[in-house]
Amino acid sequence: MLAFLLILVFTVIKTHAQECRRIQPIKSPDAVEAPLAEGVRAVKEQIPVDRQTVEKTMQKIAESWNTPEMSKKLANSFYEKDRLMDSMNGNAPVDARLRILSVGSYRLINQGIKSDPGGDLLISRISVIAKTQIEYNNPTNGFQRRQGEQEYIIKITQKGFLK
Amino acid sequence: MARKKSSYKAALEELKKEYRKWCVVAGKPIIPAGIEQGQPPWDLGQPPGDLPGEMQLVRTPGLDGEFSYEIEQVINTWYSGSTGTNPFSWVDINGIFTTTGSRSGSGDQCSGKSMVFDTTAPGGPYAGIVLNETTRSCSLVNFSSSSSSSVYFNSLITNNYQYGPGAGWSGGPVVSTGVYGTTYVKTYSKGSNTVGISFKVTNNTPANPNNAVLNVNSVNW
Numbered sequence: 084m085l086a087f088l089l090i091l092v093f094t095v096i097k098t099h100a101q102e103c104r105r106i107q108p109i110k111s112p113d114a115v116e117a118p119l120a121e122g123v124r125a126v127k128e129q130i131p132v133d134r135q136t137v138e139k140t141m142q143k144i145a146e147s148w149n150t151p152e153m154s155k156k157l158a159n160s161f162y163e164k165d166r167l168m169d170s171m172n173g174n175a176p177v178d179a180r181l182r183i184l185s186v187g188s189y190r191l192i193n194q195g196i197k198s199d200p201g202g203d204l205l206i207s208r209i210s211v212i213a214k215t216q217i218e219y220n221n222p223t224n225g226f227q228r229r230q231g232e233q234e235y236i237i238k239i240t241q242k243g244f245l246k
Numbered sequence: 247m248a249r250k251k252s253s254y255k256a257a258l259e260e261l262k263k264e265y266r267k268w269c270v271v272a273g274k275p276i277i278p279a280g281i282e283q284g285q286p287p288w289d290l291g292q293p294p295g296d297l298p299g300e301m302q303l304v305r306t307p308g309l310d311g312e313f314s315y316e317i318e319q320v321i322n323t324w325y326s327g328s329t330g331t332n333p334f335s336w337v338d339i340n341g342i343f344t345t346t347g348s349r350s351g352s353g354d355q356c357s358g359k360s361m362v363f364d365t366t367a368p369g370g371p372y373a374g375i376v377l378n379e380t381t382r383s384c385s386l387v388n389f390s391s392s393s394s395s396s397v398y399f400n401s402l403i404t405n406n407y408q409y410g411p412g413a414g415w416s417g418g419p420v421v422s423t424g425v426y427g428t429t430y431v432k433t434y435s436k437g438s439n440t441v442g443i444s445f446k447v448t449n450n451t452p453a454n455p456n457n458a459v460l461n462v463n464s465v466n467w
Binding site: 136148169174179227 | 312313319320321323332333336339340359
């Protein structure tokens with residue numbers, strides 16, 4: 084009888100120590116969760132965005148860096164956009180340029196279609212890994228470069244894609 | 247001894263047979279004689295694009311379709327970490343362009359400038375003001391090069407920090423305690439040169455918990 088009671092007690096303790104495995108979602112940038120645009124309907128099946136378009140986009144990003152076009156290419160939701168532009172305007176030398184050293188892997192995060200009189204627009208949110216290098220000339224120290232590797236969350240709108 | 251040698255030779259031959267059976271392609275030498283024609287040198291490894299996720303050289307081909315883009319977020323990759331420069335981070339932009347004094351070669355490059363620095367970086371000092379009495383110029387530097395700072399900033403703790411003159415400079419007083427957000431006007435000297443500096447260090451923000459900012463209002467020689 085005593086043995087039975089002991090087994091029962093230990094069984095209860097063991098049961099209390101167990102818990103169901105919970106799903107712990109990995110935190111991801113807010114931009115990923117944001118809607119693509121107003122009036123966008125989801126695609127039934129994702130349409131691949133070709134590598135050439137992604138690479139061309141990265142080149143355009145580099146070309147617009149430290150130019151008046153730069154702020155236009157930053158989404159309104161870009162974190163501390165004004166602070167970045169203030170820093171660029173206040174500190175970056177005119178000759179500072181951004182070079183894309185390499186474009187690595189990319190993945191389609193989400194995608195949607197928006198109706199437009201000129202043909203449907205395909206809007207794709209993409210994550211791209213790229214190696215970059217800031218280059219500028221320092222009057223004292225000469226040519227300077229600063230490398231880095233970043234993940235870019237970009238929204239590409241392809242016009243007339245689904246006519 | 248002779249028996250041991252013969253058994254060793256026999257074993258070696260067996261091993262060679264097995265190697266040829268499993269590892270050698272017909273017509274190919276057992277050990278590659280060199281780089282085959284048209285193949286990249288060995289130290290270059292796999293050609294780009296052969297491995298998933300591998301970096302590829304950028305090509306700039308023409309595009310068939312019209313497209314536009316918008317940048318929503320740019321973050322350092324985990325393996326880039328704090329060492330990589332993010333061209334879309336205001337902290338990094340301030341850091342690289344204000345610490346090197348790239349806008350002009352001499353003169354006062356500190357007035358009105360600010361520099362963000364990482365309060366979690368190992369060691370210290372964390373930030374500094376370098377004064378050159380010969381050229382009467384000034385630059386802001388981060389912890390890695392501030393050991394020669396004319397004025398250094400160190401021991402950043404919750405409510406205050408310490409600052410003082412670096413090697414060869416005097417004034418201050420020598421080690422002072424500063425309160426975040428308070429503007430100080432201090433005079434430092436070296437030889438016959440005296441310079442008055444107005445500065446302020448602001449503490450981190452919830453958005454940037456590891457960063458503090460050194461603001462230099464003015465430098466007067």
